[in-house]
Amino acid sequence: MAKKKNAISPTREENYPEWYQEVIKEGDLAENSPVRGCMVIKPWGYALWENIVKKLDARFKEVGVENAYFPIFIPLELMQKEAEHIEGFAKECAVVTHHRLTKKDGKLVPDGKLAEPLIVRPTSETIIGESFAKWVSSYRDLPILLNQWCNIVRWEMRTRLFLRTSEFLWQEGHTVHQTRDEAFSFTETILNIYADVVEEELAIPVIRGKKSPMERFPGAVETMCIEAMMQDGKALQAGTSHFLGQNFAKGSNIKFQSQEGKEEFAWTTSWGASTRLIGGLIMTHSDDDGLIIPPKIAPKQVVLLPIIKDEANEQKILDHVYSIKKEIESKEFNNNKISVEIDNKEQGGIRVWRWIKKGIPIRIEIGIKELENDTLFVGRRDNGEKKSVKRDEFVNNISNILDEMQKNIFSNALKYRNDNIFEIDENEEFYEFFKSEDKKGFTLSPWCGSIECEKKIQEDLSVTIRCVPFNDKTDRGKCICCGKESTTKVFFAKSY
RNA sequence: CGGGGCGUAGCGCAGUCUGGCAGCGCGCUUGCUUUGGGAGCAAGAUGUCGGAGGUUCAAAUCCUCUCGCCCCGACCA
Numbered sequence: 001m002a003k004k005k006n007a008i009s010p011t012r013e014e015n016y017p018e019w020y021q022e023v024i025k026e027g028d029l030a031e032n033s034p035v036r037g038c039m040v041i042k043p044w045g046y047a048l049w050e051n052i053v054k055k056l057d058a059r060f061k062e063v064g065v066e067n068a069y070f071p072i073f074i075p076l077e078l079m080q081k082e083a084e085h086i087e088g089f090a091k092e093c094a095v096v097t098h099h100r101l102t103k104k105d106g107k108l109v110p111d112g113k114l115a116e117p118l119i120v121r122p123t124s125e126t127i128i129g130e131s132f133a134k135w136v137s138s139y140r141d142l143p144i145l146l147n148q149w150c151n152i153v154r155w156e157m158r159t160r161l162f163l164r165t166s167e168f169l170w171q172e173g174h175t176v177h178q179t180r181d182e183a184f185s186f187t188e189t190i191l192n193i194y195a196d197v198v199e200e201e202l203a204i205p206v207i208r209g210k211k212s213p214m215e216r217f218p219g220a221v222e223t224m225c226i227e228a229m230m231q232d233g234k235a236l237q238a239g240t241s242h243f244l245g246q247n248f249a250k251g252s253n254i255k256f257q258s259q260e261g262k263e264e265f266a267w268t269t270s271w272g273a274s275t276r277l278i279g280g281l282i283m284t285h286s287d288d289d290g291l292i293i294p295p296k297i298a299p300k301q302v303v304l305l306p307i308i309k310d311e312a313n314e315q316k317i318l319d320h321v322y323s324i325k326k327e328i329e330s331k332e333f334n335n336n337k338i339s340v341e342i343d344n345k346e347q348g349g350i351r352v353w354r355w356i357k358k359g360i361p362i363r364i365e366i367g368i369k370e371l372e373n374d375t376l377f378v379g380r381r382d383n384g385e386k387k388s389v390k391r392d393e394f395v396n397n398i399s400n401i402l403d404e405m406q407k408n409i410f411s412n413a414l415k416y417r418n419d420n421i422f423e424i425d426e427n428e429e430f431y432e433f434f435k436s437e438d439k440k441g442f443t444l445s446p447w448c449g450s451i452e453c454e455k456k457i458q459e460d461l462s463v464t465i466r467c468v469p470f471n472d473k474t475d476r477g478k479c480i481c482c483g484k485e486s487t488t489k490v491f492f493a494k495s496y
Numbered sequence: 497c498g499g500g501g502c503g504u505a506g507c508g509c510a511g512u513c514u515g516g517c518a519g520c521g522c523g524c525u526u527g528c529u530u531u532g533g534g535a536g537c538a539a540g541a542u543g544u545c546g547g548a549g550g551u552u553c554a555a556a557u558c559c560u561c562u563c564g565c566c567c568c569g570a571c572c573a
Contacts, residue, residue, distance in 0.1 A: 007534080036565080091571065123573095157497095157571055164572070237573060276573055307532055349533040356533090367532065377532075386533090496573090 006288035007357050016232040021161065023282055026357040027291035030161050037159035037166030041275070044358060047299030048278050049169060053149060055201045055297075056171060056273065059193045063186075065145040065173060072150070073118040074127045082126055082251040088218025092154040094120040094166075120153040125219075125244075125270055128174045129252030136256050136266060139178050143186075147173040162279035163236070163496050170274035176254060176266045180245070183267035184222075187243040190271045191224045194239035202277065203294035203410035204228045204284045205417050206238055207491060209467030212447075214454050217270075221245035227466045227491065229417040230283035233440025235466045235493040238280050241271035279496075284413050291359025292381050294409045295402040300339040302328055302398075303360050305351060307367030308344075318344070320371050324364070324391070333399045334406075356381065361405055362398075382408050423489070430480045434461040434494070442466065442493040446477030446486040453481035457492070466491040 008026060012019045024030055029045030041049065057067070073096060079086050096119075100112035121127065128146070135141060149171045159165050173190060177183035191208060198204050206226035216223045220242040228238045249255070249265040258264050285292040295301050306321045308314045325340045332338065341360075343351060355363050356379075363379040370376055376394055379386040382405045394401075420441030424430045433439050447453060447465065457463055457480075468490045479486045 152573095154572075156573095157569095158567095168573080170573080240573075272573075274573060305532095309531060347531055348535070349531090350535090352532090353534050365532065369532080379533090 007290050007353055008288050011288040012231055017160075019288070020279075020283060023286050023290050023357075024161050027282075027286075027359060028357075029278070029282075029291070032161070035166075037156060039161050039165050039167075041169075044299060045278065048281065048293070048297060049275055051297045051299070052197075052202070052273075052277055053171070055197050056193070057147075057149075059197060060147050060171075060173065060190075063145070063189055063193070065147045065175075067148060068146045069148050069150070070121075070124050070127050070131070072121055074121050074124070076117050076119055078126045078130060079119050081129075082219055082248060085125060085219035085248070085251070089122045089154070092156060093122055094153045094155050096120060121150075122152055122154045123270075123272070124148070124150075124152075124172055125174065125248055126252065129248055129254060129268075132174070132176050132254045132266075132268070133252050136176060136254050139256050139258050142176055142178045142256060142266065143182065144176040145173075145186075146175065147171055160279075162275055162282070164276075168275050170272050173269070173271045175269045176249070177268070178256070178258070178264075178266065180267050183245075183269050184243050187222070187224055187241045187269045187271070190269070191226065191239070191241040194241065194271075194273055195226050198226060198228070198238055198277065198280075199410065201294070201296045202281050202284075203296070203406060203413060204238065204280055205410065205414040207467060207469055208471075209469040209491070211240075211467060212454055212465040212490070213451055214458075215464060215466075217242045219244065219247050219251075220270075221247065225467055227493075228280050228284060229420060229442060229493075230280070230496070231286075231416065232283075233420055233442070233493070235442065235491070235495040236276070236280045236283070237466075237495070238277060239271070239273040242269060244268045244270060285409055286359065290357035292409065293359040293361065295361040295406050296334045298339075298359070298361050300341045300360060301333065301402055302338060302340045302362045302364060303355050304340060304342045305355075305363060305365045306342070306344050307365050307370075308347060309367065313368050313371075317366065317368060317371055321366050324366065324376070324395070327395050328398060331395070331398055333402045338398065338402070352379075361402060380405065382412075421491075424480070425477055427480055427483070430492075431461065434463050434492075442491045444469075444489050445480040445492055447488060447490045448479035448482055448484040448486040449488070450479075450482070453479055456481055463492050463494055466493050466495060 008019055008022050010018050028042055030039045030041045033040045095117050097114055097117050098110035098112055099114055101108040102111040132144060135144065151167055151169050153167050155166055156164050175186055177186060195206050195208050198206050206228050208226055211223040211225055217240065222243040224241045226238045228236050230236055246265040246267055248268050254266045255263055256266055282291060304321050304325055306317050308317055321342055325342060328338050328340050352363065359381060361381050365377040374391050375388050376391050377388050378394060422441060422443050424433060424443040424445050430443060430445055433443060454465055468488055477486055477489060478484065
């Protein structure tokens with residue numbers, strides 16, 4: 001039987017969206033559920049989320065954020081307080097109207113109509129704001145720095161596993177401050193945490209910046225974001241941090257008495273990152289053989305595959321494999337014990353391929369040869385390298401190898417991204433770039449700052465301003481759309 | 497909400513036009529042989545043909561109603 005060229009069909013080249021679905025399926029991460037637009041996250045996928053949670057949560061706590069929990073339901077009346085905010089979400093709200101099921105003609109039907117409908121939270125600014133209003137009365141009560149890990153529901157028209165599902169898992173942080181500057185700088189602090197975790201742990205390079213008015217969170221004064229480039233050149237918003245000014249404080253009536261005895265509205269922020277990060281992880285690193293997981297975020301770093309050809313040696317080999325597991329687990333990587341799995345469920349190539357598709361960083365095959373020569377047959381997922389190595393040398397060096405893999409995966413992604421960012425200053429070239437089938441990536445182009453130009457480009461090309469980068473050098477130029485003098489260059493791209 | 501398509505075994509599908517035993521591939525189970533990058537042979541198990549009603553000796557197939565899902569648009573972390 002001829003060996004297939006790639007484990008994943010179609011390839012990225014052939015059909016990127018289908019490739020993405022296949023990687024998730026073959027990698028055993030998640031699948032569609034009986035509920036429209038909602039996914040079942042399988043253990044291998046959920047373990048990725050658990051690691052993301054662990055990393056982010058620790059970083060939030062370092063800056064004084066505490067976890068809390070608020071209800072999944074929001075009374076309609078509360079929702080109405082923030083006019084602009086709710087308008088942004090109204091179209092995607094799930095609404096609960098009944099509280100009971102009754103059997104009628106053998107069928108369960110909703111019964112017990114609620115006097116006031118409940119909204120399933122699409123985000124929790126309003127209900128958390130309600131509590132904040134109660135909790136804040138003096139400047140001594142501030143700041144309040146809260147976060148909750150939860151699920152939310154946004155009834156999207158079209159869904160894709162991890163990238164956009166009707167229900168998804170995330171964290172939402174909500175903070176209240178005395179001053180504008182403190183709130184603004186906290187918004188930045190959180191954005192930097194997102195950027196650090198995503199780059200250092202998930203190995204996804206990101207661009208930090210602020211959103212244009214059209215892309216801003218409904219009701220926010222400023223939305224800061226991190227944007228990543230996927231392997232099809234599209235942008236993925238990987239995390240957002242909003243400076244809400246006093247808008248929500250006014251809506252929810254969050255007031256405090258200052259040191260001078262004056263009554264003032266507080267300044268609030270909110271910020272979130274979701275299971276979408278897993279989608280970004282997949283689309284940044286994986287190849288035509290499936291998932292590639294950076295070691296720092298991998299559920300397990302190593303899988304041991306006993307090669308048993310002869311039953312007479314089975315126990316001997318297994319004992320050896322178990323002792324190697326212990327040896328490797330005694331080593332640390334990224335401040336944690338290295339995690340090792342033994343897969344002895346079956347033999348042969350199918351087992352090897354399964355782990356390739358699951359993206360485990362290191363595979364080690366151990367058979368009688370390895371036992372006798374005191375070697376290991378090691379396969380690396382990041383570069384496809386496979387070779388026989390001395391056991392001691394490898395085990396003692398494994399942390400460094402994982403570290404090198406982490407860096408390698410990041411630098412590959414960084415190179416890909418940088419190779420696909422183009423500075424384009426001319427309107428014609430800009431249009432040609434985004435209309436062309438075989439060109440992909442971001443452009444860095446001058447923009448005059450008007451919503452009209454932003455809208456026109458979106459209508460003409462389905463291209464949006466991903467962000468106004470912070471490290472902008474205020475290049476002079478002529479707006480890519482209207483030709484007027486502009487002070488900034490911004491990133492344009494098609495996006496998820 | 498507009499335009500298109502599909503519901504048949506766990507998954508992917510054929511069969512529907514022209515009514516006549518419920519099928520194929522993959523997967524799964526068992527056994528033997530294999531085994532260092534996707535194994536082979538043999539024997540099995542698995543169905544409310546989306547649902548309801550109708551026509552007929554006979555319905556996956558024809559008719560009526562209904563439910564659900566997918567794709568393309570508008571909307572979006």
